[in-house]
Amino acid sequence: MWDDADNERNVAIVKALIDGESIYDIAAKWRISAALVRPILWDWYDHPRDPKMPDPDDIFHLPLDDNSFRAFRGEGIRTVQQLIDYLENGTLPSGNTMLRFFGKQQRQRTIRILQERGHVVNLKSKTVQYEFLPADLWQECLSYWGDVCAVCGKPAGPNNPLVQDHWIPHFSDQFPGSEPTNIVPLCLMCNSCKNDSEPFRWLVKELGHQRAIYKMADIMAYFKMWFERLGVE
Numbered sequence: 001m002w003d004d005a006d007n008e009r010n011v012a013i014v015k016a017l018i019d020g021e022s023i024y025d026i027a028a029k030w031r032i033s034a035a036l037v038r039p040i041l042w043d044w045y046d047h048p049r050d051p052k053m054p055d056p057d058d059i060f061h062l063p064l065d066d067n068s069f070r071a072f073r074g075e076g077i078r079t080v081q082q083l084i085d086y087l088e089n090g091t092l093p094s095g096n097t098m099l100r101f102f103g104k105q106q107r108q109r110t111i112r113i114l115q116e117r118g119h120v121v122n123l124k125s126k127t128v129q130y131e132f133l134p135a136d137l138w139q140e141c142l143s144y145w146g147d148v149c150a151v152c153g154k155p156a157g158p159n160n161p162l163v164q165d166h167w168i169p170h171f172s173d174q175f176p177g178s179e180p181t182n183i184v185p186l187c188l189m190c191n192s193c194k195n196d197s198e199p200f201r202w203l204v205k206e207l208g209h210q211r212a213i214y215k216m217a218d219i220m221a222y223f224k225m226w227f228e229r230l231g232v233e
């Protein structure tokens, strides 16, 4: 259960999420990491309900968060329940496929922008297995996620550093490269556990189906921010 000291803040955060505020606006307002906003909602599912709070099941009938779910809009999906149905119908079999929504030309355009920013980009990065983001871009990635693991929310520890996770793994046919649109900070434990897994299936294994969808949407919103910043359509 939440500490009394956090209760007022957490209730406000849950209500803001239900009202469709973006996790980044909420994180900024309450000065917490964006990665920690969802776990507050999940805590609400896990523990006895405050009678003043809405029923957790109701959230699956609410409109999707504009920020987190806009990537799905092109598919005509407006509610979490529709998204779950869509995923379960098999028309959208994997997280890799979901990321195709961002557009097929992204790679060439991302490369051009990175080159304009003075970075050396290996155009054959699919054959270079362990490239990583340059330090300045990695710092921007860490800042966005508030210096914690994007999935479990843990900060870096002495035996559990934050590492650059290739969200779509190297082995995948759709591996986009070591680019801002494919790198998230994960703690070493999450990164090792994820390994070569298909990302959405790994999230489902870690978090369960419903939470995995939210987390996937948060990570897609992060990539989408980079696509927009890099001018990729």
Ligand SMILES: [Zn+2]
Pocket (backbone or CB within 6 Å): 149, 150, 151, 152, 153, 154, 186, 187, 188, 189, 190, 191
């Ligand atoms: Zn982690």
